[in-house]
Amino acid sequence: MKKYLAVFALGLSSSAMASMNIYQPIGSSTVLGNYGNRHALSTASGNPASSYLMANLQGFRVNFLGPLGIAVEGGGINGLNDRVDDLEAIFDEDFTSGVDLDAIETGAQDAYQAEFDSSGDTVAAEAAANQYVVDAVADVLADIDSTLVSADEVITDISNTTYLKFATTVQAPFLPIIYKTRRRGVFTLDASASLVGRASILADNLTLTGLEDLEGLDDANDIDSVDISDVNLETDTAVYLKRASDLRFSVGYSEMVSRSEYSALILGGRLNFHKLALDQKLTVLTEDEDSSVSYGDFFLSRDEISSGVSLDLGLILAARNYQLGASIANVNEPTFDYKVLGNCAGLSGADLTSCHAAIRFANKGALSLRETYRMEAQMTVDAAIKSKDQHFSLAGSYDVNAIADPLGDEYQWAVVSLSYFSDNWILPGMRVGYRRNLVGNELNYLTAGLTFYRRLDFDVAYAAENDNGNSGAFFSVGYSFAF
Numbered sequence: 001m002k003k004y005l006a007v008f009a010l011g012l013s014s015s016a017m018a019s020m021n022i023y024q025p026i027g028s029s030t031v032l033g034n035y036g037n038r039h040a041l042s043t044a045s046g047n048p049a050s051s052y053l054m055a056n057l058q059g060f061r062v063n064f065l066g067p068l069g070i071a072v073e074g075g076g077i078n079g080l081n082d083r084v085d086d087l088e089a090i091f092d093e094d095f096t097s098g099v100d101l102d103a104i105e106t107g108a109q110d111a112y113q114a115e116f117d118s119s120g121d122t123v124a125a126e127a128a129a130n131q132y133v134v135d136a137v138a139d140v141l142a143d144i145d146s147t148l149v150s151a152d153e154v155i156t157d158i159s160n161t162t163y164l165k166f167a168t169t170v171q172a173p174f175l176p177i178i179y180k181t182r183r184r185g186v187f188t189l190d191a192s193a194s195l196v197g198r199a200s201i202l203a204d205n206l207t208l209t210g211l212e213d214l215e216g217l218d219d220a221n222d223i224d225s226v227d228i229s230d231v232n233l234e235t236d237t238a239v240y241l242k243r244a245s246d247l248r249f250s251v252g253y254s255e256m257v258s259r260s261e262y263s264a265l266i267l268g269g270r271l272n273f274h275k276l277a278l279d280q281k282l283t284v285l286t287e288d289e290d291s292s293v294s295y296g297d298f299f300l301s302r303d304e305i306s307s308g309v310s311l312d313l314g315l316i317l318a319a320r321n322y323q324l325g326a327s328i329a330n331v332n333e334p335t336f337d338y339k340v341l342g343n344c345a346g347l348s349g350a351d352l353t354s355c356h357a358a359i360r361f362a363n364k365g366a367l368s369l370r371e372t373y374r375m376e377a378q379m380t381v382d383a384a385i386k387s388k389d390q391h392f393s394l395a396g397s398y399d400v401n402a403i404a405d406p407l408g409d410e411y412q413w414a415v416v417s418l419s420y421f422s423d424n425w426i427l428p429g430m431r432v433g434y435r436r437n438l439v440g441n442e443l444n445y446l447t448a449g450l451t452f453y454r455r456l457d458f459d460v461a462y463a464a465e466n467d468n469g470n471s472g473a474f475f476s477v478g479y480s481f482a483f
Contacts, residue, residue, distance in 0.1 A: 073165045190249070377401075432446075444463055
């Protein structure tokens, strides 16, 4: 059991996981949000129309390496070691340490003697002794139940407030490729690999087995026959792991459809081809045997793949000193299937224990054995006040509706940023911002980024622990060709 808690406490550090760009953007978009800036190539993954702004007058614009993004979020992280210690103490506790059969036997003898001295009736004395035993056993069982209830409350609190989520996304080398034709239509090719994982605790009530002799004890003469040596703590309390890995290939097109003296209207669309591998794993904490599938294999495997295509649409109104945009991601809302749980045939040991526990949790509504992920549509609007060359900008973006990621966590970002991109090879580009998740964990991120030599991008985001005990951090690095 301790090894399972250790994996949970380490935050799945042996595995690489990632975020889908739709709710945790990488590169300069970490700071800039959905706002498309021609100097930040990674922002082309937001509004599909933004790639038009990033293309040269005619010809190609390509990336070099990255960005690579890593993110971690969690609840109750600051006190995680203490919570893990609490769990270990609960599962290691001897709940029968307060059962003193010798004391009960002595008390029964005293009750017998007191009644016999009073009445001289052996039948009444035996009844008094037996009643003492019944009352003493009831008190002992009540104390055990009280201890179990207190332990259940601790486990439930840990389950409700503690989780760990670690993620990473990497863009394919030299992508995106943006090509503007002679007719000024812009084609975009992009690809990325993503993996995201989450660890949490599913709580279940604690029960003690092996107390049958004690529970049935109602005769002082039977005290010596009571055997509680086989008392065992039973619970389905488990580490619950979920992961989603995606290989995504995208084809996009954008074009300026109208133009006036003061502004231009740009429309764009993008088809995303997904190969998603979704899985979940349950490990009962009181199980001593090892699972047949290691944690590393679980997170890195892609046993069952579900394919689908999503459509993104966007528009941008670009002017000399301002820019307005709107986009809808996942217009068609494709669905993807998780690997099915609950098929216990042929399993043994820890795998069989966990399979049965998963069925019981499913019956209580804590999880789904046949889960389906729907890639929900989300509308985002953005606006910016900028210089003509877009070197300076004050921008913001807002997700109009909330969506759930593949693991069930909700995201709805509101972002504001201030940025400066320099043409000087020595003076770095700089950007700072604020990012808030309006739903779910409701984290508030402070964001910042630097671009060195017009090519090397570093972006970070940090959210201090909020009132709900949640906190998080993002990091992204990429190297692009100058523009």
